[in-house]
Amino acid sequence: MKELICIVCPRGCHLTIDDNNNVTGNMCPRGKQYALNEITNPTRMVTSTVKVDSKLFKRLPVITSKEVSKSKMFEVVKALDGIVVKPPVYLHDVIIKDVCGLGVDIIATRTILE
């Protein structure tokens, strides 16, 4: 048996998964799917920053375009090392296409014009 707190929405239901993968404690079906994903292939959005060659800012905040496997998160963050973005960069610009061959892009989460 395993216990989890669902992070899909702010309600934060306390979930229990028994040895037969029956999920209880979820207030909606998304909680069941979250629990089953957590015990098979847990995934997360990765948020971080990259260097930006700007007069006003040192770092550009970025996020993955989709969730990535938790086992690949370190690899993704490592791929951001050494990246230097030149302004202008716009919200939702792709900073790295297909990072680590995962089929996921690294996306800017703010605009920096200079």
Ligand code: SF4
């Ligand atoms: S089970 Fe549903 S209601 Fe409960 S926290 Fe997860 S998403 Fe929200």
